[in-house]
Amino acid sequence: MVLTYTQEHVYRHPWDRVTAAAWRKFTDPEASSALSHVxxxxxxxxxxxxxxxxxxxxxxITVRSPPLPFPLRALIGGAPAVFCHCIETTVADAPRRHMEVVARNAGLRRLIEVEERSIYEPHPLEPDRWTMFRQETRIRCKPFSALASIAEKVEQRCAERFLQNSAKGRDFVERICGYLEAEASSSSIAAAQ
Structure with a gap:
């Protein structure tokens, strides 16, 4: 079974500011506490x-997973929390003002496959002022015939965690957009004086 979740968000900032903020998301000084899974x-x-x-x-990107149910802990060595390595590929196309980010887990693939695809484009109604963000997350537990109900619970838990972490990530991009907007305003005022 594959679970698919889609989300959309409108950043009320231009595409170049939002994509610059997205690049800085993991290096924001406050990110370490709120994005503690990274x-x-x-x-x-x-x-x-x-x-x-x-x-x-x-x-x-190395992330800490939420605690796993006991039967799955036994399958992977008993650790209550697991570290998972992910590979993120990004193509930022400045002339088209299009950025696509795809993240896939490289670790734990014998148990679960996760793909998160995010697209940043100018908003169709306000292309010079707003940015449209679309994200699709696909989660698939590998078949466990004897453990099908546990696999469904793991998929659901993973989906909940991805949705929470996605919201935190969007909040940080919004915060960094605010910093970048303030920097741009300060530079404009200084240049005018």
């Missing part, structure tokens, strides 16, 4: 295609 982030590769105006980036 343990480590490393940039594995970064390549800019000057002809197309696209930035391609791959990052490794």
């Amino acid at each position: 343990v480590d982030v490393h940039t594995l590769s970064r390549r800019f295609d000057p002809d197309a105006g696209r930035l391609h980036t791959t990052r490794s």
